[in-house]
Amino acid sequence: MTDISPNANDQADQRTIGTVAIRWHGHQLELLDQRLLPADEQWLALTEAAEVASCIRDMVVRGAPAIGISAAYGVALAARAIEEEQWREPLAEAVAILAASRPTAVNLFWALRRMEAVAEACSTLEEAREQLAKAAEAIHAEDLAANLAMADHALSVMTDEAPFSVLTHCNTGALATGGYGTALGVIRRLHETGRLQRVYADETRPWLQGSRLTAWELSREGIPVTLNADGAAAWIMARGDVRWVIVGADRITANGDVANKIGTYSLAVLARHHGIRFMVVAPSSTVDMKMASGAAIPIEEREGTEVRQVGGAVLAPQSVDVFNPVFDVTPAELIDAIVTEQGVIEQPSAETMAQVFGQP
Numbered sequence: 001m002t003d004i005s006p007n008a009n010d011q012a013d014q015r016t017i018g019t020v021a022i023r024w025h026g027h028q029l030e031l032l033d034q035r036l037l038p039a040d041e042q043w044l045a046l047t048e049a050a051e052v053a054s055c056i057r058d059m060v061v062r063g064a065p066a067i068g069i070s071a072a073y074g075v076a077l078a079a080r081a082i083e084e085e086q087w088r089e090p091l092a093e094a095v096a097i098l099a100a101s102r103p104t105a106v107n108l109f110w111a112l113r114r115m116e117a118v119a120e121a122c123s124t125l126e127e128a129r130e131q132l133a134k135a136a137e138a139i140h141a142e143d144l145a146a147n148l149a150m151a152d153h154a155l156s157v158m159t160d161e162a163p164f165s166v167l168t169h170c171n172t173g174a175l176a177t178g179g180y181g182t183a184l185g186v187i188r189r190l191h192e193t194g195r196l197q198r199v200y201a202d203e204t205r206p207w208l209q210g211s212r213l214t215a216w217e218l219s220r221e222g223i224p225v226t227l228n229a230d231g232a233a234a235w236i237m238a239r240g241d242v243r244w245v246i247v248g249a250d251r252i253t254a255n256g257d258v259a260n261k262i263g264t265y266s267l268a269v270l271a272r273h274h275g276i277r278f279m280v281v282a283p284s285s286t287v288d289m290k291m292a293s294g295a296a297i298p299i300e301e302r303e304g305t306e307v308r309q310v311g312g313a314v315l316a317p318q319s320v321d322v323f324n325p326v327f328d329v330t331p332a333e334l335i336d337a338i339v340t341e342q343g344v345i346e347q348p349s350a351e352t353m354a355q356v357f358g359q360p
């Protein structure tokens with residue numbers, strides 16, 4: 001893994017799809033190191049699947065769709081690096097290493113399954129190299145297309161008199177996806193169409209995706225954003241400042257339950273209490289129809305250091321016990337709309353999910 005020189009995001013890309021965080025050059029994958037934002041824009045160049053797995057685990061790249069896209073490129077890199085005639089086994093090992101990087105976002109496993117199917121259909125290593133690179137590029141392009149379609153679908157149910165303000169959590173923008181964003185894509189589209197007054201961005205403790213990434217991504221594109229401490233969300237809602245809460249997802253189960261960044265569940269409870277609508281925006285690669293309900297979703301727990309420290313500054317006794325689940329599950333009954341590229345599911349349930357995605 002090598003550091004490469006900082007490279008400002010291309011202006012044209014910024015206008016259409018937002019900040020770019022994943023670049024593919026055929027022989028190497030480049031990831032914008034999200035651990036360093038907003039202070040530094042540094043890119044890492046990767047040539048091995050194990051490096052991609054480390055970058056996913058260590059949050060160089062994060063956000064469910066971006067994790068899936070990066071893992072797909074990781075498989076393509078693995079195929080390039082294999083020299084043995086017996087290529088299937090080392091390729092399967094690379095897939096296993098990538099699969100072990102993070103447990104909650106199903107996009108990772110969805111992308112790896114799709115790459116495995118491509119490899120299975122190939123008869124030679126040369127063919128696999130070519131087809132796997134093409135498949136990863138397709139996953140990347142399809143994600144961007146899904147985000148653009150979801151923004152259209154979402155706006156069709158936001159019938160409010162414009163302009164209005166919304167609240168979001170974590171980072172679901174171009175940094176977390178193939179471009180444009182899921183929840184942040186909807187917010188971007190509201191802004192593009194003159195319907196957005198302001199975004200309230202939860203800072204999203206403990207990793208601070210909201211303050212470090214969302215506030216950065218939106219302000220550099222001139223989208224009006226106000227950063228708030230997570231604990232301020234209830235008061236923002238009580239004051240009547242927001243009309244919608246819009247969030248992304250890491251896994252949506254067959255009954256419409258949604259795993260997303262820790263703190264999402266409390267926002268859904270608060271939104272219901274205050275009569276504010278709650279929208280989840282995610283591509284169908286986030287839908288796991290094989291899982292019956294959110295109770296079965298593996299919830300990642302990360303190191304206590306993420307809570308005890310921020311940027312190296314010590315905020316708590318080093319010996320204190322910490323519980324650091326980084327996702328939670330919002331029950332379907334608290335969600336007003338799930339938006340995928342296939343359309344809008346209002347009042348999600350096992351029945352309405354099956355109408356769109358088929359019986360599990």
Ligand code: MRU
Nearest residue numbers: 062063064170172176248249261
């Ligand atoms: O731990 P992270 O930063 O990978 O968590 C990201 C989230 O929870 C996002 O809301 C989700 O992946 C949707 S991103 C479009």
